[in-house]
Amino acid sequence: MNARILRIELRRTIAPWTALLLLAVAIFTVYAIRGPILRLPAAFGQEWVSSALWTRMLLMYLLPIVIGAGALQGMRDSRSGTVELLGTTPRPAWHRAAKLAGLLAGLSFLAYAVIFGIGAAQVVARGGYFSFAWLPAFLIGGLAVVAVACIGLGAGRALPSPIIAPVLAVVTFVVEAALYLSFLNSTFGEGFLPNQVSLLAPAFADPQTVFATTATSVDIGQTLWFLGLAVTGFLLLVVKSVRVKVFALAPMALGALIAIPLFPASPADDLVFDRAAAELVCDGPVCVTRVHEDRLAGLVGPGRETLRLLAKLPGAPTRVVESSAPASFRDVMPRDPATVFVDLQSYVGQHTAPADLPRVLVGGAGVSSCFSVQRDEPREFAARVVAAAWFVGDLKPFHAGSYSDQRAAPIAEAAWHALRALPEPEQQTRILALRQALLTCHGDALDALVPGIAR
Structure with a gap:
């Protein structure tokens, strides 16, 4: 009934x-x-x-x-x-x-x-x-x-x-x-x-x-x-x-x-x-969070290549780790001299091909950007492109979403020629200066790399 x-x-x-x-x-x-x-x-x-x-x-x-x-x-x-x-x-x-x-x-x-x-x-x-x-x-x-x-x-x-x-x-x-x-x-x-x-x-x-x-x-x-x-x-x-x-x-x-x-x-x-989602899962020196565990296999090769390229620096990083500190919990990406952080949530992390990822990660000498603090994106972006070129051997802009600003292209070209004109030991010194500037997010990144490049 x-x-x-x-x-x-x-x-x-x-x-x-x-x-x-x-x-x-x-x-x-x-x-x-x-x-x-x-x-x-x-x-x-x-x-x-x-x-x-x-x-x-x-x-x-x-x-x-x-x-x-x-x-x-x-x-x-x-x-x-x-x-x-x-x-x-x-x-x-x-x-x-x-x-x-x-x-x-x-x-x-x-x-x-x-x-x-x-x-x-x-x-x-x-x-x-x-x-x-x-x-x-x-x-x-x-x-x-x-x-x-x-x-x-x-x-x-x-x-x-x-x-x-x-x-x-x-x-x-x-x-x-x-x-x-x-x-x-x-x-x-x-x-x-x-x-x-x-x-x-x-x-x-x-x-x-x-x-x-x-x-x-x-x-x-x-x-x-x-x-x-x-x-x-x-x-x-x-x-x-x-x-x-x-x-x-x-x-x-x-x-x-x-x-x-x-x-x-x-x-x-x-x-x-969510700490459980951010728990790290590693394959050797390359780690991702639990939520992105399915991407670990594709990141291992680019991560190891990144560490190989950075190994020419004294005190080079020894790990590639996914950052689990998204924008709502931080002002900038974490920075650690021993670690290269990769943000798989960003536009770059979502859309960069694995073959291009080492060039992106060695930009900035393996240190995350200071965009959210410095707000001078074209100059820092140019510095990152030039640093990546120094490690890889050729100047090639890499795709970085909104940060791939056309205003950075002529700045990067001038900075690359200026850096290449220096003796090899001085080039490494300038790369280390850039790395230090990005680790602290103090000062102009491009000035640290190649002083005197016009704004």
């Missing part, structure tokens, strides 16, 4: 159509607009955690649909004029409310899970690194879907007006967009809302690195907040008295009051470093 009632209820609700609409909007956003699948290295479908965070990002567009559908469904008894009739039945009101909420919230959650599953399937197909760090981000996003579905149902039951569904959808989108924009602005400066308020929305800013996962305090706070929201929505769906409906807002308020103090004050603390 219960299964039969459930099937009848399923035919009477808009829950299946809501789920299909959620899937359609999400797939269009991911694959037609293509933003989430182009944001390397943490694109949708690239890694488990980034797929979960991108699915959360999509909720900014999906939750207005969920709450609007919930409001429409919540007005069903009022529109059909059966409120008083159903109130005389012996079954408790929460029985019917639970079935209604379960169908809408359950199918909406299923659509959310399928969206994440599309990204997860791509990660599996690529043989990507697996851990359970994605689970909290995914489950809390699902809880947000359930909570908003319940709020929509409760609001539709409490305020059975034809305008309630569109108003709720628009207000939800505006509020979510405002919270997200404030969160995004605060990562680059000052948001117009405190970070604790911004975290009342489930969407984070675009994930920037594969070495990050959600902070425990954020997970706990958002769980309590969305649970309070869900309870308030369900109570509004069940209770009849206006006075009791006012008291039904208490779980939502209590959830917010507990959650907000738990949230970090700074957006930089919303995501934390």
